[in-house]
Amino acid sequence: MKPRYERPVLVRHGLGGANKFGALPGLRSMKTFEGIPVDELVRQYGSPLFLFSERILRDRYRELKDQLARRFANFTMAWSYKTNYLGAICKVFHQEGAWAEVVSGMELKKALRAGIPGRQILFNGPAKSAADLDLAFREGVRVHFDHLDEILLAEKTASALGIVPEVGIRVNISELPVPTWDRFGFNLESGRALEAVRRIVRRGKLDLRALHAHIGTFIQEPDAYRMAAKALGKFAITLEAEEGVRIDAIDLGGGFASHNTLHAQYLPGEEATPSFGQYVERIAAGFDEAYDGPEPPHLILETGRALVDDAAVLISTVLGNKRLLDGRRAVIVDAGVNILPTAWWYRHEIHPAQDFYGTAEPTVFFGPLCMNIDVVRDRIMFPPLQVGDRIVIGHVGAYNVTQWMQFITDRPNVVMVSSRGEHGLIRRAEDFETLLAQEEIPSWL
Numbered sequence: 001m002k003p004r005y006e007r008p009v010l011v012r013h014g015l016g017g018a019n020k021f022g023a024l025p026g027l028r029s030m031k032t033f034e035g036i037p038v039d040e041l042v043r044q045y046g047s048p049l050f051l052f053s054e055r056i057l058r059d060r061y062r063e064l065k066d067q068l069a070r071r072f073a074n075f076t077m078a079w080s081y082k083t084n085y086l087g088a089i090c091k092v093f094h095q096e097g098a099w100a101e102v103v104s105g106m107e108l109k110k111a112l113r114a115g116i117p118g119r120q121i122l123f124n125g126p127a128k129s130a131a132d133l134d135l136a137f138r139e140g141v142r143v144h145f146d147h148l149d150e151i152l153l154a155e156k157t158a159s160a161l162g163i164v165p166e167v168g169i170r171v172n173i174s175e176l177p178v179p180t181w182d183r184f185g186f187n188l189e190s191g192r193a194l195e196a197v198r199r200i201v202r203r204g205k206l207d208l209r210a211l212h213a214h215i216g217t218f219i220q221e222p223d224a225y226r227m228a229a230k231a232l233g234k235f236a237i238t239l240e241a242e243e244g245v246r247i248d249a250i251d252l253g254g255g256f257a258s259h260n261t262l263h264a265q266y267l268p269g270e271e272a273t274p275s276f277g278q279y280v281e282r283i284a285a286g287f288d289e290a291y292d293g294p295e296p297p298h299l300i301l302e303t304g305r306a307l308v309d310d311a312a313v314l315i316s317t318v319l320g321n322k323r324l325l326d327g328r329r330a331v332i333v334d335a336g337v338n339i340l341p342t343a344w345w346y347r348h349e350i351h352p353a354q355d356f357y358g359t360a361e362p363t364v365f366f367g368p369l370c371m372n373i374d375v376v377r378d379r380i381m382f383p384p385l386q387v388g389d390r391i392v393i394g395h396v397g398a399y400n401v402t403q404w405m406q407f408i409t410d411r412p413n414v415v416m417v418s419s420r421g422e423h424g425l426i427r428r429a430e431d432f433e434t435l436l437a438q439e440e441i442p443s444w445l
């Protein structure tokens with residue numbers, strides 16, 4: 001094949017040109033996804049296009065489950081719906097044995113509609129309505145409380161139903177090597193969690209069974225989980241001894257890092273992210289420190305991004321090139337931050353989807369929005385691209401297809417690829433009719 005012509009350029013050597021190992025960050029073309037040519041998938045489903053690998057979803061789930069099975073006799077993984085609640089994604093995890101973890105009435109209905117029994121649904125989140133609580137209690141869902149007003153509402157709702165449901169409280173812990181998310185739940189060290197427990201016990205309208213702590217997200221320090229497991233374990237033992245409460249489940253939430261790379265991170269996620277084994281070993285160490293003798297309660301994890309992020313890529317097409325005043329090459333692609341909000345957090349990995357030629361230069365990838373903050377990647381060494389070329393953006397499975405916005409463009413197709421080479425839509429692209437369907441023009445206009 002005749003090589004493409006490339007105009008000569010002078011490239012100023014700058015930050016990011018070489019890393020501490022002295023070489024340009026590795027760049028490879030990704031012409032296929034799970035063995036299927038990217039071109040073929042784009043021809044069928046259009047661009048931009050989210051692609052999920054069923055194999056990676058199952059592999060990641062099984063990897064964490066295997067690690068847990070080595071250390072715990074009694075554990076459950078509950079799929080964090082908010083991370084990605086597309087029905088097909090949830091189905092894969094439920095087929096693997098996951099319960100559902102939901103944080104709103106909408107998510108609760110979605111899990112029930114998918115046929116998940118109420119006793120396998122955990123209901124977190126800071127904003128549960130009376131109707132949400134009524135539905136949850138009728139279905140036997142375990143609700144974890146965030147604040148006192150919610151407990152009051154739950155007591156009323158349960159009394160009206162004539163039941164004393166099993167519930168949990170969410171606890172936040174100050175003494176951890178991560179910022180305290182004290183806006184969620186009741187603080188442990190200040191005594192507020194104990195106050196909440198005493199209140200529940202005194203009124204006798206709810207049966208407290210679970211302690212829950214989601215200590216943060218993308219936590220790269222596994223020892224934080226040892227400390228959280230130990231703190232909740234000790235708290236559970238105290239509650240049993242002093243309040244007569246029998247805690248049968250400790251839920252450590254989510255928060256494990258995926259293989260993405262945060263903007264402020266030096267080493268790439270592929271190298272820096274702890275393994276599932278490291279996290280699990282630290283949780284087990286924390287329980288060992290707390291439970292000197294009695295069996296620890298049922299361990300629940302609500303891992304989200306670490307299970308789904310690495311299973312998806314976003315394919316995007318080059319619309320144009322330009323040169324910025326600071327010398328950077330700029331490429332405009334058809335996927336913007338409205339469908340990839342995680343670009344604000346991560347230096348997403350990007351690969352060309354075809355053979356590449358020419359000199360790699362510092363390049364900025366802009367999306368198609370008429371908005372200055374529409375930056376998919378602000379600086380990456382990249383070879384020249386031509387209009388119509390494609391790029392593959394990696395680790396996009398978590399939070400994007402739930403947090404995406406319908407802003408001046410339609411949301412695109414989402415496809416799952418099986419390990420046997422099958423592929424199919426798991427969410428249809430929106431179109432002009434979708435845009436108009438929800439709108440009303442009031443009669444006086």
Ligand SMILES: Cc1ncc(COP(=O)(O)O)c(C=O)c1O
Binds near residue numbers: 080125254
């Ligand atoms: C209560 C709760 N559990 C689980 C998760 C999943 O967290 P992650 O995606 O960091 O694993 C979240 C996400 O914020 C959460 O709020």
